[in-house]
Amino acid sequence: MISAEQNDTMTRVGPGTPAGALLRRYWQPVALSDELAGPRPVRPVQLMGQHFVLFRDENGQLGLLDRDCPHRGADLAFGRLEHGGLRCPFHGWLFDVKGNCLQTPAEPVGSKLCSRIKQAAYPVVERAGTIFAYIGDGEPPAFPDFDCFVAPDTHVFAFKGLFECNWLQALEVGMDPAHASYLHRFFKDADTSASYGKQFRGASADSEMPITQVLREFERPDIAVEPTDYGLRLTALRQLSESKTHVRVTNVVFPQAFVIPMSAEMTISQWHVPVDDTHCYWYAIFTSFAGPVDKQQMREQRLQLYELPDYTSRKNKRNHYGYNVDEQLTETYTGMGDDINVHDQWAIESQGPIQNRTREHLGSTDKGIIAYRRMLVKAIDATRAGEAVPMLPDAAQAAALTGPASIDGVSAAAAVDGYWQRADQARRMQCDWARARLDR
Numbered sequence: 185m186i187s188a189e190q191n192d193t194m195t196r197v198g199p200g201t202p203a204g205a206l207l208r209r210y211w212q213p214v215a216l217s218d219e220l221a222g223p224r225p226v227r228p229v230q231l232m233g234q235h236f237v238l239f240r241d242e243n244g245q246l247g248l249l250d251r252d253c254p255h256r257g258a259d260l261a262f263g264r265l266e267h268g269g270l271r272c273p274f275h276g277w278l279f280d281v282k283g284n285c286l287q288t289p290a291e292p293v294g295s296k297l298c299s300r301i302k303q304a305a306y307p308v309v310e311r312a313g314t315i316f317a318y319i320g321d322g323e324p325p326a327f328p329d330f331d332c333f334v335a336p337d338t339h340v341f342a343f344k345g346l347f348e349c350n351w352l353q354a355l356e357v358g359m360d361p362a363h364a365s366y367l368h369r370f371f372k373d374a375d376t377s378a379s380y381g382k383q384f385r386g387a388s389a390d391s392e393m394p395i396t397q398v399l400r401e402f403e404r405p406d407i408a409v410e411p412t413d414y415g416l417r418l419t420a421l422r423q424l425s426e427s428k429t430h431v432r433v434t435n436v437v438f439p440q441a442f443v444i445p446m447s448a449e450m451t452i453s454q455w456h457v458p459v460d461d462t463h464c465y466w467y468a469i470f471t472s473f474a475g476p477v478d479k480q481q482m483r484e485q486r487l488q489l490y491e492l493p494d495y496t497s498r499k500n501k502r503n504h505y506g507y508n509v510d511e512q513l514t515e516t517y518t519g520m521g522d523d524i525n526v527h528d529q530w531a532i533e534s535q536g537p538i539q540n541r542t543r544e545h546l547g548s549t550d551k552g553i554i555a556y557r558r559m560l561v562k563a564i565d566a567t568r569a570g571e572a573v574p575m576l577p578d579a580a581q582a583a584a585l586t587g588p589a590s591i592d593g594v595s596a597a598a599a600v601d602g603y604w605q606r607a608d609q610a611r612r613m614q615c616d617w618a619r620a621r622l623d624r
């Protein structure tokens with residue numbers, strides 16, 4: 185049983201909070217590269233209750249600054265992008281990507297005021313169509329050599345969406361291996377050849393059986409959880425027959441991401457990033473082990489649900505997530521349409537702005553969540569004590585962090601042990617970018 189105090193400690197991430205101090209030790213996704221496309225690459229960013237402005241200067245350099253102008257606090261997100269920086273429209277003070285004040289044009293000629301002004305600036309890097317920022321103290325960790333970061337740009341696609349609730353319950357829904365048999369149940373199987381870009385709509389590797397049938401008919405997975413150097417590996421087994429076992433391997437990458445299979449050829453690496461305590465963005469990088477990703481199709485599919493500029497869902501609590509009683513009786517378990525992102529969004533948001541974990545009753549399918557919370561609390565305590573926490577690699581350690589293997593496939597029942605390792609190896613051998621790395 186979680187106390188109200190423990191729940192607060194795990195979920196609240198504003199400046200000065202224990203979990204906030206932990207999450208500030210990691211790179212956090214703050215925007216898609218797509219959001220800086222167009223004639224004026226400037227975006228406001230809210231991360232863990234703090235306000236920033238993100239911009240790309242005329243030389244292509246990215247900057248992330250505190251959003252309030254150090255003169256009298258006007259909003260730099262409305263700034264003018266010119267003369268090598270971002271200029272406040274109130275009195276024209278100009279700042280570069282490092283936060284240096286370059287000009288205070290209303291001051292007398294020869295004024296030295298600029299030299300005493302420095303706006304807080306934070307490291308920013310662009311990886312796989314996603315812009316990551318580091319707002320913690322000291323040096324940021326190195327980026328791991330995970331598949332989503334080493335695949336060529338042609339083989340990755342990034343997208344995001346807003347959840348109107350706390351980040352932790354979003355992560356806890358994503359890492360749950362049992363819910364897919366219920367929340368994402370379809371009463372009829374669709375043509376798996378039309379499943380491109382969609383999760384839980386194709387066929388598993390080494391199988392013709394639609395995943396919708398596997399999830400529907402085999403609803404009691406045997407779940408195992410193992411600690412790894414990056415977080416946790418979860419294995420869910422579904423015994424399909426005497427001779428066949430469905431194997432699904434998913435991962436938690438500490439502290440806030442999961443890496444899961446989307447289809448036989450694509451994986452999803454997804455972060456859950458607090459905007460504040462009661463809103464979060466999911467940021468996903470889809471990585472292809474087959475041909476290049478059809479980015480246009482992937483984007484169009486997702487823009488049917490998500491509305492720009494803030495990537496808010498068109499289906500939400502204000503319109504009951506599109507709930508339809510006839511559909512719930514005959515087509516889907518939720519009655520909320522075919523898009524599984526809506527099902528997840530309902531499961532996540534309907535727990536409340538911050539799930540009240542003092543009222544929950546965990547079962548055996550929640551063993552991954554229990555293991556994750558232990559890691560989280562231990563790392564929060566270690567941060568308070570100034571001690572080491574997982575997943576802050578140096579360059580050498582980062583190069584050793586690969587994969588993680590995310591597999592959805594059907595194994596011979598007698599050869600389940602080692603199946604995911606063999607399936608992962610086989611997929612890498614058939615993939616140019618992944619094979620090139622195996623050969624190194």
Ligand code: FES
Pocket residue numbers: 253254255256257258272273274275276277
């Ligand atoms: S408030 Fe920004 S220049 Fe005056």
Ligand SMILES: [Fe+2]
Pocket residue numbers: 357358363364367368524528
């Ligand atoms: Fe789900």
